Amino acid sequence: MGFRLEWGFRRITVLDLSETALARTRARLLKEAPVDWVVENVVDWKPNQRFDI
Structure with missing residues (x-):
């Protein structure tokens, strides 16, 4: 099951x-x-913010 943009996610990376x-x-x-x-x-990725997974 994947995410759906319709669920109200505001920012996706x-x-x-x-x-x-x-x-x-x-x-x-x-x-x-x-x-x-x-x-x-x-x-190697160094994000500049925290993420919920």
Whole structure:
């Protein structure tokens, strides 16, 4: 079961190593979707905020 934008999420961050994978996912979402796209290795990523998972 995945998340749904209709559930009221205000800010979503999607992290992946692959720009291609992110581009494919981005293409399936509405342009106004509140998503921050990050191309990075999760092991090396240093976020500047805390996240709920």
